Amino acid sequence: MKVLVASSYFPPHFIGGAEIIAHHQATAMAARGHEVRVFAGDISRQIPGYSIREDLFDGLPVTRIALRTRDFDATGNNLAHPEVERHFERLISRWRPDVIHAHHLVGLSLGILRIARAHGIRVVLTLHxxxxxxxxxxRITHTGALCTDSSRCHECVxxxxxxxxxxxxxxxQGYLRWQLQSVDRFISPSRYLADAYTANGFPSDRLHVVANGIDLERFAGISPCGPSSRLHLLFIGYMGPHKGVPTLLQALRxxxxxxxxxxxxxxxxARASYEAELARLAPDLSVRFWGRLPNAGIAERLAQAHVLLLPSTCPENQPVTITEAMASGLPVVASRIGGVPELVEHGVTGLLAAPGDAAALAACLHHYLEQPDDLAAHGRAGRERIRPYAFERQIGQLETLLAAPALPPQPSPPLVACHGAPDAEADAALRTEFASSPIQPLWLPASWLGPQPADLLWVSGPERDDPALARQRIDSYRRANRPVVLDERYRSVARNVTGVLIARGPLQSALAQKTLLLMPKRMDGTGPGESP
Known part of the structure; x- marks a missing residue:
């Protein structure tokens, strides 16, 4: 089987949990006799132009696309990069993989999913x-609260x-959902994350729970830190609020x-600010900030610790830090959130506190001072609990899913391609008009759609310096017998086109779109403006 791994990052550049898993799984599949290549982003060079560089890493051929930090910015276009897609299409046309195993794709380009599908290549995506x-x-909002409604993304960004x-x-969001409809199977390392995606409209029959797995042998030789006058605590993670560092600082106080x-x-x-804050809150506390460490350095820290800490305020999936700590025989003190309770059983393999509750977190840590025997007991139980997560066992399940036949395309809601830039008033009108509608279309930029037409073209004002392109798109949709809603503010275009619905104002524009999309299909199966 020829497997092409696609990931926004790949070692040795920017190594996080997702990249560690992508690398381990790729090398394991190669060790089982499969042909494996990698297609990944590379921010180490920070150069424009999306140039490519070929290299080998741990025996795997890697095609690296030069990306810049701005390609990952959530306030910019971090989803659709045609230059990346062209490199991808040339690679798959030349190498002809059987399956794409995708991981994180934000910053790279989601268009590679539909390109793979169009080439008859299966697509499997692991959710991290x-x-x-x-x-x-x-899932943390701009106010710091846990989000329970993904339809309100506009309130944060x-x-x-x-x-x-x-x-x-x-x-x-519309472009994301449209591209992810090309996926044959999703892999979720935790039941929590699978349920979260199902609750947000992803098909449950395409979601498979397969743990990331861990190389138990790598940690078998680590012995937890012996008795000491001090309890040695270890935090491993990103220095940001979603990892619960502010809560931890208050607990340590x-x-x-x-x-x-x-x-x-x-x-x-936020590392520098956390160092200063902890020095202010607990000036007599023994502490060291190590920065990023290689795997060997992390193993050394695990061997010198009594307890691993992960007080996240965001729902974690299946944290690599927790699985590695449990495999090392360490008890874990963490937040009762997301997929963490699937690993950490309170009072058995560690202790759990409510996210954001500094007093409860401090009480968990104080417990091990009062009950030091629980350190060894919880550590032993953690090692036993993690045994079913042995990497070889999980990689077998992954191999089965990668080899499974392609599935039929997922059904799609109506697509609305937009030319122009709707203002806040027009966007609010869509939310109001479609709030209780039986259809929930996907809106996306017309330039991101490619050559195929959507179900409806919306030319949204005010008019820009592109009337020729607007007329070109309108003509293309009319030739395809697809309806067009034209904002009257595109005055030079509105004066010279026929066969389109000209809308006056945001509310009329939203109503026009809903009316056209709800028009019943004819007996030949076509909808409004479609040819039989």
Whole structure:
């Protein structure tokens, strides 16, 4: 089987949990005799133009696309890069993989999914977080609360910049959902994440729960830290609020400083402020901030710790740090959120606290001072609990899913291609008009759609310096017998076209779109404006 792994990042550049898993699974599939290549982004060079570079990493051929930090910016276009898609299409035309195994794709380009499908290549996508329905990927809103309604993404990220246009968030979400309809099978490492995607409209029959797996042998030789006058705590993760670092700092403030030592491993935008804040809150606490460490360095920290900490305020999937700590015989103190309780059983393999509750977190840590025997007991139970997650067992399930035959295309809601940039008033009118509608279309930029027409073209004002392109798109849709809604503010176009519905104002534009999309299909199966 020829497997092409696609990932926004790939080692040795920017190694996070998703990249570690992508690398381990790719090398394991190669070890089983499959041909494996990698198609990945590369921000190490920070050069424009999306140039490619071929190299080998751990025996795997890797095609690396030069990306820049701005390609990942949620306030910009981090989904559709035609240059990346052209490189991808040339690669699959030359190499002809049997299946694409995709991981994170934000920053790279989601268009590779439909391109693969058009070439008759199966697509399997492993989910690592909430990026498929959450603009922030964390389910944490701009107010710091846990989001329970993904239809309100615009409240956190109202829109994004695509070239000269500022587009509403619904275009990003619509494009995401449209592209992800090309996936044959989704793999979720946790039941929690699978259920979260199902609750957000993804097909449950295409979601498969398969743990990431862990190389137990790699951690078998690690012995937890022996008795000490101080309890050694270890945090491994991104230095940002969604990992619960502010909560941890407040919890450490409540503990006797002479009884604890804390190691922080990881980097992030808030690291410097956290170092200063902890020095202010607990000036007598023994602490060290290590920054990013290689795998060998992380293993050393695990061997010097009594307890692993992960006080996340965002729902975690299946944190690599927790599985590695459990395989090392460490108890885990973490938040009761997301997929964490599937790994950490309270009072058995560690202790759980409510996310954001510093007092409860401090109480969990104080428990191990009062009940030191639980350190060894919980560590042993964790090692036993993680045994079914052995990497070889999980890779067998992955291999089966990658080899499974392609599935029929997923049904799609109506597509609305938009030329222009709707303003906030027009976007609000769509929310109002379609709030209780029996259809929920997907809106996306016309330039991201490719050559195939959507179910409806919406030319949204005010008029820009592109009337010729607007007329070209209108003519294309009319030739395909697809309806067109034209904002009257495109005055030079409205004066010279026929066969389109000209809308006056945002409410009329939204109503026109809903009316046209709800028109019943004719006996020949075609809808409004369609040819039999």
């Amino acid at each position: 977080d909430h990026w498929g329905f959450c603009a922030n990927s964390t 109202p829109g994004f910049q695509s070239g000269p246009l500022h587009l509403p968030q619904r275009f990003r 409540q503990l006797p400083p002479e009884r604890f030592h804390v190691d922080f491993v990881g980097d992030g935008h």
